[in-house]
Amino acid sequence: MKALRRFTVRAHLPERLAALERLSVNLRWSWDAPTQELFAAIDPELWTQAHGDPVALLGLVSPSRLDELAEDQSFRDRVNQVAADLDDYLSRPMWYQQRGADGEVLPTGIAYFSMEFGVAEVLPNYSGGLGILAGDHLKSASDLGLPLIAVGLYYRSGYFRQSLTADGWQHENYPSLDPQGLPLRLLTDAEGRPVLVPLSLPGAGELNARVWIAQVGRIPLLLLDSDTPETEHDLRGVTDRLYGGDQDHRIRQEILAGIGGIRAIRAFTAIEGLPEPQVFHMNEGHAGFLGLERIRELVTDGGLDFDTALAVVRSSTVFTTHTPVPAGIDRFPVDMVTHYFGTASGGDDADAADPAEESRLLPGLPLDRILAFGAEDDPTKFNMAHMGLRLAQRANGVSLLHGQVSRGMFNELWQGFDEDEVPIGSITNGVHAPTWAAPQWVELGRELLGSDDLGSLSEPDTWQRLQQVDPGHLWWIRSQLRALLIDDVRARLRRSWLERGASEAELGWIAGAFDPDVLTIGFARRVPTYKRLTLMLRDPERLEQLLLDDARPVQLIVAGKSHPADDGGKALIQQVVRFADRHEVRHRIAFLPDYDMSMARLLYWGCDVWLNNPLRPLEACGTSGMKSALNGGLNLSIRDGWWDEWYDGENGWEIPTADGLADETRRDDLEAAALYGLLANSVTPKFYDRDEHGVPTRWVEMVRHTLQVLGPKVLASRMVRDYTEKYYAPAARSLHRTIEALDGVPFGAARDLADYRRRAEQAWPGIRITDVDSYGLPDTPLLGSELTLTATVDLAGMGAHEVAVEAVVGRVDATDGLVEPSTVQMEHVGTADGGRELFSTTTPLPVAGPVGYTVRVLPHHPLLAADDELGLVTLA
Structure with a gap:
């Protein structure tokens, strides 16, 4: 029963x-x-x-x-x-409070929105790297003292629990989670009644979400729950599970996360007596609707016009993209967005909606302005990443390479600009050391520091103290952690085989499966196609030889979940399981089901090598390898994500990539062959070459080097400091300037910026550079020779002080394209006939060889983050 x-x-x-x-x-x-x-x-x-x-x-x-x-x-x-x-x-005062005490302008509050948070295994509100990253962000923000409030959804069944069928197919189970049995408290009012966040979804009814609070150190994490008696029955399942359901279900979740999340913050800060957040950080585009709700507040409650409200919202919003491919972006049918955000007169019929009328869901906001935020080249689609970029003044990718990829992927929003000029920066992800570092390493850190306070781990000099540690001790720690992992693998292997229908009598072999003295390789992550779970199986016979080598054997632990709707990913898992089930190799390779934080922790601790072989450049960052490195694991990886910028030849191995090859089959063959070759010729010899004390000295020196070089870099505390200094603090300063009164008019600066933007967008099609003249070069120019350029510009009614005119000079390629050019500001020097403006500059030639130049005009306003922010440019 x-x-x-x-x-x-x-x-x-x-x-x-x-x-x-x-x-x-x-x-x-x-x-x-x-x-x-x-x-x-x-x-x-x-x-x-x-x-x-x-x-x-x-x-x-x-x-x-x-x-x-x-x-x-x-x-x-x-x-x-x-x-x-x-x-x-x-x-106690932390790093953030100390920065504030030094007089730096910092936000009094930061709101951080994400669709998933991996804080602890007891709160399974995560599916993979995005959620774990968000959890580590909160923990490090707490350790550093940031006044951050996080917002997400409370999923009644979390993400699924994974098991395997007898034939190796993934099976999903969705346990029902009781919030009263979790480390959560309910947000209540002064009378102890649950606070409800209201949301009227056109055509669906009233959703009244409760707010559960998970306290993550100093950081409150607000989780909205639609399963309440006050919510209409058909809407109670909006927060049933993470990444479940169809697109209609998904957009309802994202509306609740963004719009409902802002309303939850307002209720929470009022009850707790906390300052309202000044900076809003969207961790991916899922919560992009938060910007629309903030505009609505300023329009309906603050009396601002739409464009002025947008100027305020943009100044204080940060957008982080984690997606390196267009297919990974949430894109909803425009008709679906119109259905939920449609006008009062339009009813539920998208075709009947009047785009100029106000939205039913967000009164005060015209539907056409809402739709414009998500516009892309396909007029039938609403692009959530495009909306995030249009609502945020600051944006970033999550590694240097991913920032570069993102600038190319979103170049269409800044037409006329080269890819490297697109204003999307990068902050490389990090991991929370106290969560992921093994106790043995933490204890060694305390011994080296002579203190329980590990706050100085962010300083590179601290990690250099590892030079004092005997190689034998480092090897002893690594061996201890590998033995712990093997015990856990055997226990999980037994449970999995029993779940798949085996009897205890058949499983005697598991007691000797895997070996605490054998080189152990880990591969654990989500299972989309681009991560290439089965690249290791490209040549099964070669892999078997590596696993069963008499002198230098290898053992391989594989784990990961495929999205429930991704049968292709499930088929990849099944391939690995069927190979690992074979009697000949089952003691050397295993697929462990139900990958979660508790399994991951022991894998990061105990694996000697962390394998990562994605299709470059489709791995935005890939923090699992960081966690392994934090525990002295060596990475064996394609140069993608974070590994592309921090691999140095001594902290692991680079799998050569054939990423320019059009033939995907050939590409996989080449990269798999390179992987096998590295394992046989570089990795295993270093591991098994021992000194008279049984210590692999060359291997241990790579471990020491990895910890010393990567230790301070991979920390989430470094990442959160970077966000604070490069994004949060500048956003706070921008907000303060934008909301200033001018001549006694509230929000005067924002009104001025909104007016400027309207005028610039209207004038820009008429702006022309009519003449460009050059002077001063000798007949045979030399490097450093001075070039004088004068441009005549028709500004179509804009003032000379309202634009930036730049000379762009650099080497040219065979098609006269400028290669890595430098830009030089041109000064306004007068007015020509017909009211056209003259701009001039003198600059030394920066490079030798074939050199070219051009001139361009950009909008300029003191409240813009940069002159390229509006995506407007006129080229000569």
Whole structure:
């Protein structure tokens, strides 16, 4: 008999142990070892049964055990000490407060929106790298003291749990999660009533979402939940699962995350007495509708016109793209967007909607302006990434290479500009060290620093202290961690085979499967096609030889989930499973189902080599290899994502790429052959070549070098500092300037910018460079010879001070294209006949060889982040 509904009843804690409740619901315990050890001491067996979840543990422990502990003075002292440490962590000035004390203008609040958050395995609101990255962002923001509020959705079934059928096919299971049994609290008003976030979805009804709060150290994570009695029945399932359902389901989730998320922040800050966020960060385009809701607030509540409101919103919005291919972007049919954002007179018929009328969902905003944000070359599609870029003054990719790819992918929004001029920067992702570093490495760090405070890990000099550590000790740590992984692999392998229908009598071989002394390679990630899960199987016989080599064997651990709707990805998993099931190799290769944070942690700790072989350049960043490097693992990877910028020849191996080859089959053959060759000729010899003490000295030196060089780079604390200094602080300064009053008129600066933008967009088609004259060059120009250029420009009514005129000079290719040119500002020097303006500059020739120049005009306003921001340019 099955229960109709499941809920969790928490134990009543004795007064003297009351602090355990507070410790259990602040997710800082997920990266704080003393807090974890405290809860484990309550009942080690139950702690294991609860999978390391303090809330679950307190639901399982008996009242008598709690009473016993309440009488134990040493345990009470321990509770009080850990609680005092949490209080100190939550209240003491951190890096951010120190920056503010130095007089730097920093935002008083930052809102961070993401569709998934991987904070801890007990809160399965993540599917892969995007969510884990968001979770690490929150943890590091907490460690650094950022005043950040995060917003997402609470998925009643999270992402799916994965198992395998007897023939190796992925099976999905969606467990129902009880929020009362998780480290969450409900946002309530002064009378203790749940706060509801209202959303009227045209044609669907009223959605009233609750807000659950996960406290991630200092950071509140607001999770909206549509499954409430106040929500119409058909809408209760909007937050049922992560990345489930069709496009209609998806757009409802994104409307709730963006529009509902802003409303949740307003309610939360009012109740908690916190300052409103000044900067809004969209982690991917999924939450892009938040910008529309902010415009609506400023229009309907603040009395601003649409363009002035847009100027304010853009000045304070940051957009991060994680997508290196157009196919990875959310694109909705325009008719679907019109259905939800349509006009009052249009009803539910998209064709009947009047684009000039106000939106039903967002009163005060004309439908045509909403649709324009998502416009792309296909007029039937609404592009969420395009909307994110049009609503944000600052945008970035998540590695240097991904920034370059993104500038090419979105070049169409800045027509007339070269790819490298597109205003999309890059901040390379990072990982949260306390979450992903093995305890052995953390303890070694404390010994080297002589302190429990690991705050200086962001300083490169700190990592150089590893030079003091004996190679034998480094090898001992690596061997310990590999042995821990092998124990876990055997346990998971046994569970998987039993789930697939094997009997215990058939599984005696698992006790000797895998070997703690054998070179161990990990490959674990989501399973889209571009990550090429099966490249290792390109030549099965060659792989088998590597696995079973008598002198230098290799063992391979594979894990990953395919999207439930991706049968192609499931087929790739099945190929690996069928190969790994073979009697000859099953003790050397395994596919482990249900990849999650708990499995990942041991893989990162114990694998000697982390394998990554995506199709370059389709890996935006790929942080799994960072986590391995943080534990002394060596990367064996295609030069993509973060590895492209930080590989140095000594911290792992580069798999040569054939990314220019049109024949995909040939490309895979070449790259697989390179992979096998590296394993046989470079990787395994270094691992198995030992000194008289059994230490592979060359391998250990690569481990030491990896930790020293990559350690400070791969940290999420470095990433969050970069966001603060390069994006959050500039956005706050931009907002302050934009909302200034001019001549006593509120938002006067924003109004002036909006007026300027309107005039520039109207005038730009008429702006022409009518003449360009050059002077001063000798008959035989030499490097450094001075070139004087004068341009005559018809500004179509714009003032000379409202434009930037630039000379662009550089080497030219065979088609007269300028290659890596330099730009020089031209000064306004007068007015010619007919009201045309004269601009001039003198500049030395910057390069030798074939050189060319041109002149261009761009809009210029002090509140623009750069002259290329509006995407307007006129070329000579």
